[in-house]
Amino acid sequence: MSSNTLNVAVTKTFECSYIPGNQERLLVIQENQLNDHLFEQLLAMGFRRNGNAIYKPHCGACQQCVSIRVPALDFIPSKRQKRTLKANQHIHWQVSHQASEHHFPLYCRYINQRHNDGPMFPPTSQQYNEFLDCDWLEPTFIELFDGEKLIGVAVTDMLPNSLSAIYSYFDPDYEKNSLGSLMILLQCELAKEMGKQFVYLGYQIDDNIKMRYKRQYRPYQLLTASGWQIHQQLS
Structure with a gap:
């Protein structure tokens, strides 16, 4: 990871956990060099943490998940x-x-x-x-x-x-x-x-x-x- 870039992946579409009948997909960041300062910047961009993984909803037409x-x-x-x-x-x-x-x-x-x-x-x-x-x-x-x-x-x-x-x-x-x-x-x-x-x-x-x-x-x-x-x- 350079100081200016992050590796971001997009998950496959799966059933939404929050709104029945909707489909969900995520932007996911998994980097070895994450730290609290960088994570705080990502929080301000709408990302969240699940274990080591940093994620953000990326669901096309649906914009229901609002930070x-x-x-x-x-x-x-x-x-x-x-x-x-x-x-x-x-x-x-x-x-x-x-x-x-x-x-x-x-x-x-x-x-x-x-x-x-x-x-x-x-x-x-x-x-x-x-x-x-x-x-x-x-x-x-x-x-x-x-x-x-x-x-x-x-x-x-x-x-x-x-x-x-x-x-x-x-x-x-x-x-x-x-x-x-x-x-x-x-x-x-x-x-x-x-x-x-x-x-x-x-x-x-x-x-x-x-x-x-x-x-x-x-x-x-x-x-x-x-x-x-x-x-x-x-x-």
């Missing part, structure tokens, strides 16, 4: 999000750079009970490790605890100027606590504390009911053909 990020220093929780934070004051959290033996069993419970109709079912340790582990970037784990009990994990890439939310999972018994929302709020809080500019949330997919929630974190920016466009806080 979304939150300007961390400008983020203001909504009234509903403030209620989520208040309702979970008893939950404490910590940042870890080490995988725990308790992570995978919690992930299995989450997938088996919440996403047993999706592409990550059935969960396996090989699938989990290949999805999250990366040779050139050590993932960060934001761990949530109720007392001594691990109840949630937000796997996050910590980059020079941003955080990138990779995947979050939690104890299904705590569904009423809105832990998925809480973990995004904590990522925004952590980014602000660290002086990071953005929290990348992946792809906003309006036609998928499970992927619409990311617009709730305002202000946010969407990646368009004209660049990143900001959407301000609702009045």
Whole structure:
């Protein structure tokens, strides 16, 4: 890889994981010389990480997968999000750079009970490790605890100027606590504390009911053909 070029491949077309009946294909980058600085530049171009692979939807006519990020220093929780934070004051959290033996069993419970109709079912340790582990970037784990009990994990890439939310999972018994929302709020809080500019949330997919929630974190920016466009806080 030279300083000016990347090797990019296009996958074959396959069934879309997000919109039934649609077909999907990806741009994929697999380079031995990737690092956090280069990856952050690729994030700003709409790419995401899956293990060592960097990918971006490249689906022809369909443009449903839209990259979304939150300007961390400008983020203001909504009234509903403030209620989520208040309702979970008893939950404490910590940042870890080490995988725990308790992570995978919690992930299995989450997938088996919440996403047993999706592409990550059935969960396996090989699938989990290949999805999250990366040779050139050590993932960060934001761990949530109720007392001594691990109840949630937000796997996050910590980059020079941003955080990138990779995947979050939690104890299904705590569904009423809105832990998925809480973990995004904590990522925004952590980014602000660290002086990071953005929290990348992946792809906003309006036609998928499970992927619409990311617009709730305002202000946010969407990646368009004209660049990143900001959407301000609702009045």
